[in-house]
Amino acid sequence: MKRNLILILTLLTTLALLACNTQNEDMAYFQLPPELMGKLAAADLLDGKEDKVIEKCASCSLMMPGKPEFGMDLSDYHLQFCSEPCQASYATDASGRLATLKVPELPAVPELPAEMAPEVPAVPEAPEAEEH
Secondary structure, X not given: OHHHXXXXXXXXXXXXXXHHHHHHHHHXXXXXXXXXXXXXXXXXXXXXXXXXXXXXXXXXXXXXXXEEEEEEEEOOEEEEEOOHHHHHHHHHOHHHHHHHOOOOOOOOOOOOOHHHOOOOOOOOOOOOOOOO
């Protein structure tokens, strides 16, 4: 009897783990609506690189640095979270969590005053070709 109970518990645990792994693998291929893909693209730019890796924790409103060990693939992007609970919150409802995410805007790059702008050397004109 005890042996059967252990066998059943082992089987149920294995099935639960397989279901979790399948769900996370499927999320990499899950196609998000365009507005959510836009949020991922904007979040990707926060680190100054357009590399499809979001290095800030989306669960913490993109304010905390994420860690590679708490990464998750979502559509074409790789999200890094700061902790396992943050990662788990997206694993259970990525679309819902992403829909409420507010991506901070990048600060505008100020224009340099004319006196600080670099001088661009004039390009000499090419001599006119003579006709023969």
